[in-house]
Amino acid sequence: MTATAFLRPEFVESFPPELEPRVLYVSIPYATCGHLCVCGCGHEIVTPLSPAQWTLTYNGRDVSLSPSIGNWGLPCRSHYWIREGAVRWCRRFTAREIADNRERDRRDLQEHHADTAPGPIARLYRRLGL
Numbered sequence: 001m002t003a004t005a006f007l008r009p010e011f012v013e014s015f016p017p018e019l020e021p022r023v024l025y026v027s028i029p030y031a032t033c034g035h036l037c038v039c040g041c042g043h044e045i046v047t048p049l050s051p052a053q054w055t056l057t058y059n060g061r062d063v064s065l066s067p068s069i070g071n072w073g074l075p076c077r078s079h080y081w082i083r084e085g086a087v088r089w090c091r092r093f094t095a096r097e098i099a100d101n102r103e104r105d106r107r108d109l110q111e112h113h114a115d116t117a118p119g120p121i122a123r124l125y126r127r128l129g130l
């Protein structure tokens with residue numbers, strides 16, 4: 001298990017069956033990014049792009065994702081930002097903060113329901129076994 005310090009973007013239509021470490025896959029057709037957890041645990045992390053979820057910024061070479069990525073559901077509970085490809089680690093949240101975050105995410109999703117495209121994302125989730 002080695003931690004990843006930098007992710008390079010790879011623009012794809014759909015994700016490969018096995019994600020490579022140190023690559024941030026960007027699927028514009030599915031409005032979704034995917035990468036392997038940067039702690040090295042090997043879990044696939046899927047970040048749907050939408051106004052209520054993640055925002056992708058591409059500067060022509062590197063990508064940033066906002067907000068931070070909190071893998072609360074994984075044993076590693078990694079929490080980090082991807083800023084111009086570089087991994088910036090954050091402190092781990094407490095159980096209380098995780099619960100608050102989840103509640104806020106759920107509300108945001110409901111509010112933006114009309115903006116999201118559940119069809120392709122749901123298909124992608126199924127393909128990734130999530």
Ligand SMILES: [Zn+2]
Binds near residue numbers: 037042071074
């Ligand atoms: Zn991890």
